[in-house]
Amino acid sequence: MKKLAVGIDIGGTNTVFGFVDEQGNCIAKSSIETAAYDNAVDFADVVSEHIMSIFKTLSDSEIIGIGIGAPNGNYYTGTIEFAPNLKWKGIVPLADLFKKHFDLPVLLTNDANAAAIGEMVYGNAKNMKDFIFITLGTGVGSGIVVNGEMVYGHDGFAGEIGHTITYPEGRLCGCGRKGCLEAYCSAKGIKATYLEILNGKCHPKGTSDEDITPKYIYDQALQGESAAIKTFEYTGEVLGLTLSNSVAYTSPEAIFIFGGISNAGDLIFTPLRKSFENNLLNIYKNKIKILPSGIKENDAAILGAASMIWKQVNN
């Protein structure tokens, strides 16, 4: 009997889910449109039906549990709390809604924490007890692991490095405060940096604001465009400074960088590592690795969610 964990990743637009074995292979998956469901009960019903119908096609298998990564997910309560990008308002008892369909452990946490556990179970943090995991995407998420355990904090919401203030009175962040890391290193932040650097010059020929994505800036940088290269330098500088502060909290063995922007390779990692080392307190210098994530991006969200179950089983 092949043991499988179900991983569910809930995003504002889509929800992806799949079956993951102990080695981190996603052997079957599917998705539905999150935004199509006005209430979470219907959503959980439909996802559960999908899971069961896929499961019926898998021979000689059993489900050992369900892991869910969700925005504003609270590990302790299994609830999603006041998620700004979901239609479901207030506090949604999502783990309980799935438990109605499955007599199995259901674990829920935020997407960045799930991804960090994925790194620990399947990725480059396999033998590490202390690390920090950063996701660079629409927002800047993070998961902190101390002594082999995810840090959830008193209320279940620890690990919001994207909303630490790097520059007091700096750029306005989506959270309403000023100078958060996210205001500089999210997709929107990187675009803002690029437009700032281009200031006074025209947009690149034939592009509108919408065309300017981190991918576009990356392509420009590859072609040697100075503004694009400077954008990655500045992004790395801000991230390096912020992560040098992070080290003073948990003194990790490594910091993993995950998400679209991290695919820019040396363009981002070189200035990032330089700024990080320059800003580190003496006792931490030349000790801490900054590494790309070892999880393949394609199935990363499903793997991260499922890994919570595998981690619990193996503890």
Next chain:
Amino acid sequence: MKKLAVGIDIGGTNTVFGFVDEQGNCIAKSSIETAAYDNAVDFADVVSEHIMSIFKTLSDSEIIGIGIGAPNGNYYTGTIEFAPNLKWKGIVPLADLFKKHFDLPVLLTNDANAAAIGEMVYGNAKNMKDFIFITLGTGVGSGIVVNGEMVYGHDGFAGEIGHTITYPEGRLCGCGRKGCLEAYCSAKGIKATYLEILNGKCHPKGTSDEDITPKYIYDQALQGESAAIKTFEYTGEVLGLTLSNSVAYTSPEAIFIFGGISNAGDLIFTPLRKSFENNLLNIYKNKIKILPSGIKENDAAILGAASMIWKQVNN
């Protein structure tokens, strides 16, 4: 047979040590001059002799272990590593030096971590699993507790919130970098703030630079002196901003403030709490207490060091 833990606190100038029972009573203590010992072997010999001679005066007692708080103390290795304020250079295997005299557990960590464990064992954090402990003194130290355990990090040097950079390109810190919390909220930092605010005016009548201590500024503030009051306001503001970032790491139940400056009461706690709440990310607002330490300052260092042993015994 009364069980007692020995607590040893090593400072740059003096070392204090004493016998502490499970309830946190320091029933006998003494001190020697740290700086009088050019090498740590002689130091450990002399402290051990003192401990034994005091112990002989205590009837019907046994020592269950020795806890040591020391600058740059590494919990994992029991060593003091490159402590700038001690005469002993390089890496000093202090726990081992004491083990030569006592066939007992010897635990060592930095002074702020020891104090944080003291708060957990004897103080106001008794039933808390997630809290942060800040010491305001010559420097700004910190200890972070997650899920009931001290965070030591990969190398044993986690928890240096005093050396997180609050203001990039801000005030020069003793560590050689700019804008660290310590540059604003240590005794020296507070004095610098006071002198900055007084800028252009003369020193307070009859005082020299040496006379200006946090205690002096406190006394001036009590008398209504505007520069002194503003100094505490600014200090609280910087500390509150920094601690709002700390929350995004470990989402603690409470943050404890310990040390001389925290005795200024509302003068520091009012602006501190205001700045803290103002700067917190939405999801953390109105959840986290900022409290004075519950450890009596007099024996705090000895209690903190001894508490490591009691915590281990009770785990």
